[in-house]
Amino acid sequence: MKNTFSFELQKTDGAARTGVIRTPRGEVRTPAFMPVGTAATVKAMMPESVAETGADILLGNTYHLMLRPTAERIDRLGGLHRFMNWDRPILTDSGGFQVMSLSGLRKLTEDGVTFKSHIDGSKHVLSPETSMEIQRLLGSDIVMCFDECPALPADKSRIADSMRLSMRWADRSRAAFGDRPGHALFGIQQGGLEEDLRAESAEALQQIGFEGYAVGGLAVGEGQEAMFGCLDFAPGQLPVDKPRYLMGVGKPDDIVGAVKRGIDMMDCVLPSRSGRTGQVFTRHGVVNIKNARHADDPRPLDDTCRCPACRNYSRAYLHHVFRSQEMISGMLLTWHNLTYFQDIMQGMRAAIAAGTFDAWEADFHAGRAAGDIEPL
Numbered sequence: 087m088k089n090t091f092s093f094e095l096q097k098t099d100g101a102a103r104t105g106v107i108r109t110p111r112g113e114v115r116t117p118a119f120m121p122v123g124t125a126a127t128v129k130a131m132m133p134e135s136v137a138e139t140g141a142d143i144l145l146g147n148t149y150h151l152m153l154r155p156t157a158e159r160i161d162r163l164g165g166l167h168r169f170m171n172w173d174r175p176i177l178t179d180s181g182g183f184q185v186m187s188l189s190g191l192r193k194l195t196e197d198g199v200t201f202k203s204h205i206d207g208s209k210h211v212l213s214p215e216t217s218m219e220i221q222r223l224l225g226s227d228i229v230m231c232f233d234e235c236p237a238l239p240a241d242k243s244r245i246a247d248s249m250r251l252s253m254r255w256a257d258r259s260r261a262a263f264g265d266r267p268g269h270a271l272f273g274i275q276q277g278g279l280e281e282d283l284r285a286e287s288a289e290a291l292q293q294i295g296f297e298g299y300a301v302g303g304l305a306v307g308e309g310q311e312a313m314f315g316c317l318d319f320a321p322g323q324l325p326v327d328k329p330r331y332l333m334g335v336g337k338p339d340d341i342v343g344a345v346k347r348g349i350d351m352m353d354c355v356l357p358s359r360s361g362r363t364g365q366v367f368t369r370h371g372v373v374n375i376k377n378a379r380h381a382d383d384p385r386p387l388d389d390t391c392r393c394p395a396c397r398n399y400s401r402a403y404l405h406h407v408f409r410s411q412e413m414i415s416g417m418l419l420t421w422h423n424l425t426y427f428q429d430i431m432q433g434m435r436a437a438i439a440a441g442t443f444d445a446w447e448a449d450f451h452a453g454r455a456a457g458d459i460e461p462l
């Protein structure tokens with residue numbers, strides 16, 4: 087395969103888009119959902135099983151990996167792909183978001199962020215330059231610019247100052263990334279919910295030039311209506327011919343609404359995290375497997391689902407192993423949730439290609455509105 091990174095936009099239906107990202111490690115069909123492999127594992131899943139669900143690409147967390155086992159150790163062991171036995175594309179975040187949400191005692195300056203590890207209290211520095219170096223050592227295929235994401239709500243001048251700092255950091259990230267054929271650097275649009283700030287940010291990023299663009303700073307507590315309001319204009323401010331990535335989203339209806347508004351890539355811990363807490367996503371909405379109604383139910387979670395949890399086990403079994411805190415519970419429910427999320431993506435890709443996205447979306451919402459099958 088050629089040692090290049092490219093994006094081909096194949097079809098649009100309204101604002102929704104389908105296409106393919108090509109990397110030396112394989113293709114990513116868009117719109118794409120990326121399962122999150124925080125600590126070099128998608129929790130409770132073997133990597134080959136993650137691939138079987140239909141995932142073309144995983145997300146790795148720079149913040150977690152730099153602290154443990156460290157980027158230097160992963161590099162010595164052959165890079166993140168080899169270390170975790172995933173040979174397909176990997177996207178890594180910049181570490182910035184989790185420094186803000188997880189670490190203690192931070193100090194933010196023009197240069198970067200100094201912080202203490204949430205694991206052992208050790209002191210670290212993340213800056214555009216160190217984030218690029220860590221992501222290079224990890225060997226990720228898609229590298230994210232180091233940015234700052236203010237919590238919402240915040241006043242407009244605070245959001246503007248933060249966005250302009252992130253644009254200066256984007257410029258430094260581009261310079262530090264260097265020339266790495268086959269690897270991509272994505273810029274991150276900021277600006278909160280403000281259309282003019284989002285436009286200024288998009289313009290600044292395009293002046294620098296990136297292989298893809300993320301819509302950052304959403305899914306931070308603003309709610310779905312406000313997020314969709316922002317997505318009505320934010321993706322359209324970014325280049326048509328480059329992938330657009332919405333970071334940290336989301337629930338199934340968030341994902342569908344984002345694709346409808348022109349987003350190509352997303353990631354979220356929700357399907358894997360929920361799998362471990364007994365929350366199951368189905369085409370008929372959310373099912374809580376711990377509910378007593380499932381205890382004697384011999385039927386599958388979803389009789390149309392292709393995953394092992396639905397093909398080989400009853401609701402009664404899934405209920406039992408969850409209540410018994412058996413490890414297979416998290417394994418099966420995560421496998422189901424990831425399969426369901428990938429089936430949504432596949433359904434949207436096919437519908438966009440066929441020009442039937444509106445009908446697909448109506449069917450998606452009708453299935454959820456109908457609710458779970460009646461108890462026996």
Ligand SMILES: [Zn+2]
Pocket residue numbers: 387388391392393394395396397421422423425
């Ligand atoms: Zn299933």
